[in-house]
Amino acid sequence: xxxxxxxxxxxxxxxxxxxxxxxxxxxxxxxxxxxxxxxxxxxxxxxxxxxxxxxxxxxxxxxxxxxxxxxxxxxxxxxxxxxxxxxxxxxxxxxxxxxxxxxxxxxxxxxxxxxxxxxxxxxxxxxxxxxxxxxxxxxxxxxxxxxxxxxxxxxxxxxxxxxxxxxxxxxxxxxxxxxxxxxxxxxxxxxxxxxxxxxxxxxxxxxxxxxxxxxxxxxxxxxxxxxxxxxxxxxxxxxxxxxxxxxxxxxxxxxxxxxxxxxxxxxxxxxxxxxxxxxxxxxxxxxxxxxxxxxxxxxxxxxxxxxxxxxxxxxxxxxxxxxxxxxxxxxxxxxxxxxxxxxxxxxxxxxxxxxxxxxxxxxxxxxxxxxxxxxxxxxxxxxxxxxxxxxxxxxxxxxxxxxxxxxxxxxxxxxxxxxxxxxxxxxxxxxxxxxxxxxxxxxxxxxxxxxxxxxxxxxxxxxxxxxxxxxxxxxxxxxxxxxxxxxxxxxxxxxxxxxxxxxxxxxxxxxxxxxx
Numbered sequence: 025x026x027x028x029x030x031x032x033x034x035x036x037x038x039x040x041x042x043x044x045x046x047x048x049x050x051x052x053x054x055x056x057x058x059x060x061x062x063x064x065x066x067x068x069x070x071x072x073x074x075x076x077x078x079x080x081x082x083x084x085x086x087x088x089x090x091x092x093x094x095x096x097x098x099x100x101x102x103x104x105x106x107x108x109x110x111x112x113x114x115x116x117x118x119x120x121x122x123x124x125x126x127x128x129x130x131x132x133x134x135x136x137x138x139x140x141x142x143x144x145x146x147x148x149x150x151x152x153x154x155x156x157x158x159x160x161x162x163x164x165x166x167x168x169x170x171x172x173x174x175x176x177x178x179x180x181x182x183x184x185x186x187x188x189x190x191x192x193x194x195x196x197x198x199x200x201x202x203x204x205x206x207x208x209x210x211x212x213x214x215x216x217x218x219x220x221x222x223x224x225x226x227x228x229x230x231x232x233x234x235x236x237x238x239x240x241x242x243x244x245x246x247x248x249x250x251x252x253x254x255x256x257x258x259x260x261x262x263x264x265x266x267x268x269x270x271x272x273x274x275x276x277x278x279x280x281x282x283x284x285x286x287x288x289x290x291x292x293x294x295x296x297x298x299x300x301x302x303x304x305x306x307x308x309x310x311x312x313x314x315x316x317x318x319x320x321x322x323x324x325x326x327x328x329x330x331x332x333x334x335x336x337x338x339x340x341x342x343x344x345x346x347x348x349x350x351x352x353x354x355x356x357x358x359x360x361x362x363x364x365x366x367x368x369x370x371x372x373x374x375x376x377x378x379x380x381x382x383x384x385x386x387x388x389x390x391x392x393x394x395x396x397x398x399x400x401x402x403x404x405x406x407x408x409x410x411x412x413x414x415x416x417x418x419x420x421x422x423x424x425x426x427x428x429x430x431x432x433x434x435x436x437x438x439x440x441x442x443x444x445x446x447x448x449x450x451x452x453x454x455x456x457x458x459x460x461x462x463x464x465x466x467x468x469x470x471x472x473x474x475x476x477x478x479x480x481x482x483x484x485x486x487x488x489x490x491x492x493x494x495x496x497x498x499x500x501x502x503x504x505x506x507x508x509x510x511x512x513x514x515x516x517x518x519x520x521x522x523x524x525x526x527x528x529x530x531x532x533x534x535x536x537x538x539x540x
Contacts, residue, residue, distance in 0.1 A: 037257065040107025040172070044099040048282075048396055051092045056395060056402075058086040059290040060409040086290065093286050096264070097155070097168030098124055104172025110482075111183045115197045119204040120175035126205045127171055128160040130212020135161065138216075151219075151277075161216050164279045165264035171208060178204045229267040233308070239387045243312040244380030248373070250358065251365050251516070262308055271305070273298050281308050282396070289394045294411040302392035302412075307383065310406065311391055311418055313398025315382045317351040319422030320375070320429050321360055327433035328363070332446025340446035343455075343511075350526060355397045358489065359526050362512045368442045374432060382425045389417035458509030458528065467535035469508045470523070475499025477540040485533040490523040492536075497521070 060066060062082050067074045073082070092099070101120040109116030135141040135152065141159065142152050153162035163170075179200050187195045194202060233242060242262060249255040262268035264280040271277070271284040273292065278284040285305040292298045325344040332340045347360040365372040391414045393407045407415035437444055457466050471477055474494060481493040494500070497519055505513055505523065513523040525532055 037104070037108065037173075040104045043103035043107060044096070047092060047099060048096070051089050054085055055089045055093075055286075055290045056405040057409075058082045058089070059293065060405065062086065063293045063411075064295060065411050066409070090290070093283075093290075095156070096283070097163075097165050100165045100168030100264075101171040101175070102168075104169050105175040105179075106172075108173060108176035109179050111179060112197055112200075115183075115200050116176050116179040119178060119201040120172050122201045123175050123204040123208040124168060124171040125156070126208040127167055127212045127215075128155050128158050130209045131161040131163075131216055132158050134213055134216050135159070145275075161219060162277070162279060163215065163219060164283070165260070169260075170211070171204075174207055174211070175200075175204045178207065230262070230269050233262050233267060234269055234304070236387075237384065239307045239312065239383035240380035242308050243315075243383035244376040246312070247316075247361075247376035247379050250361060251372075268308065269304075271301060273301075281305050285309060285394050289406070289410075294413075299392070299412060302394070303387065303390040306392045306394050307387035309393075310395050310398045310402050311386050311393040312379065312383045313355060314393065314403055314407075314418060315386065315398075315422050315425070316357060316379055317355060317398050318400065318403065319426040320378065320382075321348050321351050321357070323426035323430040324364075324375070324433050325360065327430050327437065328444045328446065331434055331437040331444065336446035343445055347511075352400055355399045355402075356526065359511050359524060362514075362524050364442065364444055367444065368436065368440070371433070371436050371442065374436075375429070378425060378429055378432075382421060385421045385425075386418060389421065390414055391417050391421075393418060455509040458525065461528070461531070463528075463531045463535040466508045466532050467539050469504055470532070470536055471539045473501045473504035473508070474521070475501075480536075480540050483533060483536050483540060485529045490521075490525065490529055490533055490536070492521050492523070494519050494521060 061070075061073050062079060072078065098121070101124040102117050105116040105120035106113050132141075144154070144159065147153065147159060151162050152159055154160075179197075182199050182203055183197060185195055185199045187199070232238060242258075245258050246255045249258045262280070263282045266279055268279075268281040269284075270279050273284065273287050276287075278287060284301070288296065288298050288302060288305070325348045329337065329341055329344055344360075347363075350356050350359060361372070393403065393410075393413050393415055395402060395406055403415070403418075407413050407418065436442060437447070441447070456462075457469075470490070471480065474480055474492065475496065476499075479495045479499050481495060484491045497515060500521065502513075508523075509525070511524045511526065513521055515521050
């Protein structure tokens with residue numbers, strides 16, 4: 025496999041993690057609200073919350089929402105299978121579910137055969153866990169991810185498998201889940217032998233993440249991986265594996281940051297003895313993102329506005345406000361970051377370092393604001409509604425770094441004449457099609473700009489970008505592409521283009537699919 029194909033596959037894998045994480049985020053908010061409003065200190069402040077009916081409703085929401093977090097590996101299995109599959113995503117997902125069930129049962133058999141099945145009371149201390157009523161080896165989300173990859177591969181490889189006439193019923197797509205089950209049975213019997221060594225490798229990596237400088241590497245690393253679409257892979261490493269540490273809560277071991285912080289936030293609460301673990305956990309989570317979207321982004325946008333030419337300030341103001349609000353309310357950062365990452369990569373590195381420094385400062389101040397996303401809503405729920413979150417330090421540190429960021433960006437833009445929004449002498453930006461949601465017309469222009477449907481090999485998207493494989497990049501008409509209302513485009517590899525549209529990109533992708 026060529027380096028380009030490997031890189032593309034890694035990027036595609038990173039995008040697949042968005043689906044399960046996208047589910048965890050809103051459900052996490054529901055758990056956060058119900059968890060906060062059922063805490064004793066909140067009932068003392070707002071006696072209405074102690075009403076039996078109100079309390080029952082909140083506890084019910086919490087109980088129902090918990091099912092998602094109890095089955096995170098299965099979500100990853102389905103999400104990865106869906107994202108990595110190209111031919112029949114439905115069969116790929118079906119095979120991943122069957123394969124994951126086979127995996128956990130096969131590891132249960134391995135524990136039984138080898139006589140290593142732990143007593144349920146101490147199983148978590150021995151690296152075992154109960155999933156769907158089955159005691160198995162605790163490989164966390166990694167098991168789901170591995171199953172999803174195998175199911176997607178089996179779909180691509182055996183989708184058109186032809187068998188002898190006697191077995192013809194099992195040919196084609198029916199063979200995919202059967203083959204996946206067989207493969208996962210083998211993996212389940214072999215994986216426990218090598219899992220100890222893999223855990224040891226991740227544990228060694230955790231020494232870096234869990235050090236004082238750990239938040240710098242995780243926060244700055246996330247920003248640096250964003251242009252390549254690999255930040256989700258980077259985040260998953262310490263959020264769902266031993267690289268993020270293992271934590272014992274009430275005798276049960278939780279692997280990775282997310283399972284541990286979920287237990288403390290939604291079950292233990294701020295008055296629990298385990299709340300003292302929150303600063304260690306939350307320093308890798310939403311508060312890093314809050315620093316970016318609530319403080320640094322307004323500073324960067326203001327610097328760009330001040331540096332824009334006078335005649336362009338009106339349209340630039342509207343565009344920048346939209347970009348900041350998109351991040352502020354929806355945690356989508358690419359539109360603003362892509363206005364300068366490729367124009368001034370060194371400035372982007374400085375920006376990433378500022379974020380890393382801020383993350384370290386939040387950690388030293390023992391700020392404890394969970395969860396995954398960093399919007400103003402998450403700040404309100406996990407910062408203001410929860411006691412002992414020390415949210416005021418996020419505000420103080422964020423304001424301080426915002427001032428520093430503003431002056432650095434303004435100086436750099438002026439000093440090096442960086443062509444950020446508003447610094448082009450001639451501006452011909454028309455967002456009419458996008459504003460009016462004329463996706464069909466946008467798709468027509470995209471296809472035309474990319475050299476026609478015969479030049480388009482594959483169309484995909486992430487949260488904000490169209491990602492399209494091309495036969496020949498010389499056929500791309502940049503002027504037509506700009507007329508679609510995109511906020512930028514670039515070529516991360518030789519024959520692959522990213523076109524930035526923001527949160528409406530999925531509708532544009534669907535329209536383009538219909539054209540090609």
